[in-house]
Amino acid sequence: MAFFGKNYKKLSDEELMSLLIEREKQAFDELYIRYSKQMLNYFYRMLYFDKERAEDMLHDLFLKIIEKPYLFNTEKKFSTWIYTVAGNMLKNEFRDVQIHGNHEKAYGNEQETRIENEQKVDSKLFLASLNKELDKFDSELKQIFVLRYFDEMSIKEIAEIANCPEGTVKSRLFYMNKKLSVSLAAFR
Template identity: 30%
Template sequence: MDGERRDKLTLLALNAASGDEGAFEELVYATERTVYNMALRACGGDEHDAADLSQDIYIKLWRSLASFRGESSFNTWLFRIVQNAAADRGRKAAKNRTVSLTVEGEDGEDGRDEMDIEDTAPTPEASLMESETNADVMRALDKLTENHREIVILRYMDGFSVTEISEILNIDEGTVKSRLFRAREKLKNLLEKGNGFG
C-alpha cells in the first residue's frame, strides 16, 4: 500500500508540474497533514508559525515543480523542500523583528471572535488519556539519541519508507533497518517503564 501511495504522489506531482492545478491541490490534500506536523516540530510547537511555514513550503513546492522529473521519490523531494523552508525561516526570524496587527475590541482585549463549533470532541476523559499518552511518547522520544529520535520520527510520524529514509539520511537501507530496530526497542522499553504501555 505504501508503494501505491508513493506512486500516486509521483504521478500527481508530474501532472501538477505540467500545469494541472487540480493535481496540485490533490497533492496538497495528500501531504498537508505530514507537512504541517513537520512544520510544527520545526517551529517548536508554535501553531501559527507552523501554518505560515506550511504555506512557505507549498509555495516553494509550486515554484520548483517544473524541475521534478519523478526520478527520485516525491516524498524525499518534498522532505528537502521542508528542510530548506524551515532553514530559511529560521534565518529570517533571526533577522527580522515582527509586530503583528491584531484587532482590538473595545475593552482592549484581543478581538478574535470565538466561533460556534459543533461539539464532536472526545469526552474529557478520553482527551486526557490521549494527551497523557502523547506526552509520555514525546518524553520517551526526548530520551533517545538524536539519531534514534530522528529515524523514529521519519518512519512512524512522518511515514517515510525505509528507502526514502535511506535517501534522506544518505545511509544505506541496511543501516536504516538496524538503526530503526535499535531505536524501536529502546523506545518501547522506555514506554513500558513509563506507563505500562504494551
C-alpha cells in the same frame, strides 16, 4: 469521469508534478489534497506540537512547490522528495531555534494546550514524555522515528529521505526503540 479533460485523481504524483511544471492549477490542487494533511502532521510532530508553526511550514512547503516545481526530478518518487524538502526546512528551523533559544522556549509552552480531547489524558502525557525523550536524540534520529511510526514510511523510503543505508535506519530505530521503551515503561 472527465470527458473533456484529465482525470487528475487517477494521475500519479509524478505526473501531477509534470503538469504543475506546465502551470496546471488542478495538478497543484490534487497534490495539495493528497499531501497537505500528512505534511502538516509531520511538521506538527516534529515541531513539538506547535500547530501555528506547523501551518506556517506547510504553507512555505507548498509555496516552494508553486515557485520552483522544476526542482523536482519527475523520474524520482514525489513522496520521498517532498519529505526531503520538508526535512531540510526543519533542519533550518532547528538551526534557528538553536541560535535564538531552546526548543522548550520556542515550542514547549504551547504543548499543553495542543491536544484538546480531555479523555485522552494518557496519550497526551505519553506524547509529552515521548517528545522529551526524543529531544535527547539529535534531529535526524527524531526524523527517522517520526517518519517510521507516525508517517508509516517504509525503511527504504526513510533511507532515501535521510540519505543513509537501510541497515543504518534499522539499527537506529532498533536502538531508539529499546531506549525509549525502557524510559517510557511507566505508560505500560
